Amino acid sequence: PNVRKGQYELMKDVENALESKKSLIANAPSGIGKTAATLCPSLEYALLNKKTIFFLTPKHSQHKIVIDTLRRIKEKFNIDFIAVDIIGKKWLCPVSGIELLSTQDFNEYCATMRKNERCIFYNNTRENGDLSENAIKIAERILSEKPLHAEEIKSFCKGFCPYEIAIEIAKESCVIVCDYYHIFSLVREKLLSRINKYIEDSIIIVDEAHNLPERIRNILSFRLSNITLKNAEKEARRFGFDELAEKVSFINEAFENLRRKRNVNEFFIEKEEFIREIENIEEYHKIIEELETAAEHVREERKRSFLGSTARFLYYWQGEDEGYARIFRRESDEDKEKLSINYICLDPTILSKDIQDAHSVILISGTLNPTEMYRDILGFSKETLCKSYVSSFPPENRLNLFIPDITTEYKNRNEENFRRISNYLLRICSSIQGNIAIFFPSYEFRDKIYFMIKDSMKDRIIFLEIQNSTKEEKMKMLNSFMTTKNAILLGIQGGSFSEGVDFFGGVLKCVVVVGLSLGKPDLETKSLINYYEKRFGKGREYGYIYPAIRRALQAAGRCIRSEKDRAIVIFMDKRFLWKNYRTALPIEMEFKVTKDPEIYIKKFFEFSES
Template sequence: MKNKDKLSVQTQAALSELSKKILHVEEFKEYTKSNILCPFEVACLVAKKASVIIADYHHILSPSIREHLMERINKDLSECIIIIDEAHNLPSRCRELLSTQLSTISIDIAIKEAESTGFKDIGSSIKYIKDAFEKLSNLKLNKDTRECLITKTDLLVEISKFIDTDQLINDLFFIGEKIKEIKKRSACTHIANFLINWQGPDEGFSRILKLNRTDRGKELLTLNYNCLDPALITKILAEMSHSIICMSGTLTPLDMYKDLFGFEAVTADFKNPFPHFNKLSIIVPDTTTKFTARSQDMYKKIAVYCSSIVNEIPGNSAIFFPSYELRDRINFYIQNLCIKTTFLEVPNMSKDEKSELIDKFKSYKNSGAVLLGASSGNFGEGIDIEDNILKCVIVVGVPLDRPDLETQELIRYYDNKFGKGWDYGYIMPAIIKCLQNAGRCIRSENDRGVIIFLDQRYIWDSYFKCFPKDSNLRITKEPIKRIKEFFENKENILS
């Protein structure tokens, strides 16, 4: 790209051409690769003269990535206005970024890395970490207790009985550099970084030891250092940048996000610009996916409701479930009750696979088809199905996080800090997922559609109060009548 510190003629020509266009990232990559240029290097050169830069969360949230990026593009964060779209995801993204985990699988891989590079003595040192894991597991876990809180010193004391921790970290980084000459990533480097992070602060974090099993039934120990406080990132970001604008269609309640982000902000809540009579929102409180109520009879009852509703819809529908497992259990009955073609979302779909599935789904816009997915899956949010092709969304159950130790610690932390642990750490994240699912239906002022929330918990006060004030929710155990009336009268202003 450069010739004696000067840009090559080919690079200069590409920059001139790109300055006249706004390209999608895939188009940008295709253009640069076709000109035998590095997409990243060219993107940095283009960004130097750009007034607006679109990037992934990590480019700004990660201190190391942010620092490197700003240096490469000759920008100063203090002169940047950061606009964060879909900001309802910001708390979890920040927590994920500052969280780390280590498993016995990673340790086994690291041992092999050390031995394969001729450093068996370091491989033996790495085994001390696994020994520490197993000793902590024997002391604190059993068949009834599969996870527990541990302290920083619990691990460090066990390791230090055999080897100096700092020396071990240096050895791991050394092996990691050797491995990176062969492949991109190293388990040794991962362990070294984990041990450094593990020595970090206690406030705003939890330390959890878990015992699980792999798909093959082998025991798997993981040690988790989980961040509980997104403000550890957002507060610093607000102080360093010129200003931050956080926006989302589900940034509700605003006071909660002010608390979570940890910086002073001016808030603005805008009314939905779409005609309210174009949407029928119904709560059907006759079923539940609550764990204690799950049974084959309940699955069949949910399937009957879902099938009767989508069979009545003049077009395509989407049904979102709390998990793929529940989706599959209920779909067992839906297949015999639904008269329309069904499409099943699968986990970890590639971009091409998602596009192909959506294109097929759209092709049924006249006869109608049903997409069955998970609330937190590929299509639960962030996808636009335009031209009113999607006429109905059913949200089955409440997509609550598993009430495991990590969730309990999040609730406890928010309770201590804000006095609202149950709302901030458990209920609101689930309601926001529901609202994102529901938002797939109405994408323009001309779209008309039906939103169904199918679970009795939605009428409980602790859940119902979380819906936006303009939700205009109806409660009925006979949704078909309402749906027929809605689609028969296009000018119907709901009462």
């Protein structure tokens, strides 16, 4: 009786995928109950057939939702199973200041500390590779509890390594809630080996799977800048590696040599061209060894080593050409010239293809449209079930308006067009009582509009999304916006507030999506388009248009978070109506095209009140 519309259909499709050992790509909108719909049939199947469920989700808040769902299933149906929540090792680590490190820097620091037996938390937890007597007691206590969130596990492990204890619990677990990184990275084989699990006996559920291709590409991409090299040189001198410091200085000079050869801001560079520059200094493999040896020495005193970062890049630079782009960039940053060499992954299947060996893989998200694109770029077979589900929210609770005489195309970014956009926004805001979120294609574009409208909106508090703000700063702004009446949020498509954030309680009365957040027309974007064109004959769609539509739809989805919410979504760009862009919009989306949004806004809210 509590199964929602669309949820039953999704549950049946999950059951069928599991029974037939196939994969499912499910484009399931908010409100359908994706977590329960995938977990319930998967758990039943896993317990009967001795399989392990890996539930992958990118945000810690979503980990909590999954664990809470598992608790309810356990209590309601009185099922006996073990589940564990494992977040990134860095976030479980009790060492202070560790959160400031990148994942790669942390992993190298952690490995050095364990190797040299200098981590007190690890030493307390492991004795000759096995859990210590006291650590076993903690693990047993955790196992006796209901499924715990990672933060709760951490609170049980005072003086011990929470990650190592979570790994031990994972050996006994039927459900492992973890991050993308644990399965879609180079650590996967090591992790599976440690917890005695096999990919063939695994059911892998990927939540918010629209993020997966880009996340994999980021994991497999590497970058080295002249700023890192300058810091590495200083680090080498500080720790007495003067000869190595000279070699690092020569690598920095090699950057300058490459820049002088071509007087452009970015260009493609061959693998061998950079290696030859390095080998003018020292044999390539030898300099990597010297850098890493020095980095280990540095990590005994510091958590991060720039010498280690340099060694890591040089090591991965030797990788394959197929599925990658090698790009030299020159950028200006506060009057400083920033040079970088980038080894950029274009092909997510480098990591995702091996996942096809799993019993079943289930990808779920509210913006996996078109599903065939995700099937193609993640390397799933043609037998994969690709399906879209209808929202369980009443369609009359959301009004979609398309404004046809606006565009944010680069060629039309002139004063007249900015003024037209500003006027539309002022008209929309003056027609709506309640909070409004407006999402722009970039910070620069947003700021231009903000300065045009701010003096006409002095009666309303405007919140500006801040680039590179901390998690705490974002939460503070979100809470303040939620508790301020008639507030306006000016955010960015693909930013902190357009995805993975819930504006609960019907706070948002309107979302305006201004333009399309298309990728910068740089060499990386062009490389991605060319690669997808070569592979699938759909380069512009897969590498440029559809990702922008997805960012717009994610932003649009912020306002309707429950079946009681009512709101208006306004898309301001004529390209949303073009055929090649419309393909990526939900088939069931109904909309009105208008240059007079106030008329529809008034009717919609009058109907709400009646």
